[in-house]
Amino acid sequence: MKEVEDKIKKARGIAQQIEQALSNGDWEQVAPDSPRLHEEVGIPVRLHENIKRHDSFDTEKALNKFIAATRPKRQLSIFYKYAAAVACLVMLGIGYYFYPTTEATISPSHLPAQSAYLVLNDGKQIKLNQQMQMDYNGLRIINTNEGKVSFQHDKEVPSASSNKLVVPEGTEYSLQLSDGTNVHLNAGSTLIFPSIFGKDARVVELSGEGYFDVTHSNIPFIVKNKSMDVRVLGTTFNMTAYPEDLMVTTTLLTGKVAVTCHSQTDSTTQTTILTPGLQARFQPHEGVLQVDSVDVEEQTAWRRGEFAFEDVKLGNIMTIIGRSFALNVTFDTPELQDIKCFISIQRDKGYEEILKIIHIATGVNFKKEGNNIRVYK
Known part of the structure; x- marks a missing residue:
């Protein structure tokens, strides 16, 4: 019992340090010596609500004061890291003692992830669960041990062929296209792409979520989906377009993109231009397009x-x-x-x-x- 009391006392002490730091803006002075603090990262907008679950002091005013004093500078990244880290520490320091040990307990086992795989133009499937290199229709396909497959060609390929990268749920995978563009696909995603790009446009089709770092070229790069097309020359952006989701999004990190949205109820389209820090959110069935400023670090956290x-x-x-x-x-x-x-x-x-x-x-x-x-x- 004394051990539990000591943990609660320590957690409350940390929470009081947080309150003081948020009040005077001196967050850098708060660095409790705890492994959990350095392991967890996070976003503090609702920090006060979580802390209030375990103590009665009011941090809302102080939190808003601190955020107002530090925005819009991206120095908040350090604050985000430690704020939610300590919030987790407070919750974990107390909560784990009272976490149910019956039905709510999750047994410590991880489900084995399925391997990502390629589907080539002739229907051949190649599992990407081991290092390999192969020549195919004038191309060299290289799969590394680091979760990335690339398509390379030294000479003119006779004709372009369509290929598909399938990333099942439970895993992620990266792809380097023939023009050097890098794509990282999130779980449950597929990308249809040509072995080489034509002279008029570089076109790929996405289902799921992908992070695109597009090699600059005068040839437009277009990511297609049944609800949204994204057209760029060279930029970095994140696109989410899972078939089962009610919303399709594109978040721009660098450069500029043109986003064209297609309604599922009629033939109307809507187009908008995004600059860095903006996100386009489109509801295909309602035909509603919104553009808002977002925290791109949060939106692309899955990449990290x-x-x-x-x-x-x-x-x-x-x-x-x-x-x-x-x-x-x-x-x-x-x-x-x-x-x-x-x-x-x-x-x-x-x-x-x-x-x-x-x-x-x-x-x-x-x-x-x-x-x-x-x-x-």
Whole structure:
């Protein structure tokens, strides 16, 4: 019992340091000597709400004061890192002692991820689970041990052929196209691309989520989807277009892109131009297009192996976690999907650790059976 009391006392002490740091803006002075602090990263917008679960002091005014004093400079990245880190520390320092050990406990096992694979023009499938190099129709296909496959050609290829990279749920994979463009595909995604590009346009088709670092050229690079096309010359952007999602998004990091959206109910289209820091969100069935400023670090956190959600509904969070770990998620009631929270944690912590933190932050419980996760109150 004394050990529990000591943990609670320590957590409250850290929380008081946070309150003081947020009040005077002197965040750099807060650095508790804890491994958890240096392991966790995050976003602090709802930090005060999580801390209030364990103590009664009011941090909302201080938090808003600190954010107002430091925006828009990207120096907030350090603040984000330590703010949510300590929030997790506070929650973990107390919460783990009271986390249910019955149905809500997730057994420490990781599901084996399926290998990404290529489908070549003749239908041949190549699993990308080992290092390999092969010549195919004038091309050299090279797969490394670092999760990246590339298409290279030294001489003029007789004709372009269509290929597909399939990335199943539970894994990620990178591709270097013949023009040097790099694409990183998130779990449950596919990219259809030619072995070489033509002289008029460089066109690929995306289903799922992809991070594109496009090699600059006078030949336009176009990412197509049934609901949204993105046209660039050379830039870095993130596109999310899962067939089952109600919204398609494009987030621009560098350069400039033209986004054209296609309605699913009629033949109308809408076009907008994005500059860095803007995100286009399109609802195909309603034909609604919105453009807003976003935190690109949060939107592309998955590229760094992180989950970062700020004031996001639990239903959306669990959809992403389900894809990332090849899990089937069901909710006992629709109301549970609307619970909002913030969470930021490294993906390699595993889904068991992630679900524990969600439980502590929201109070919902999880039950695991095989690769099925049931969410209940």
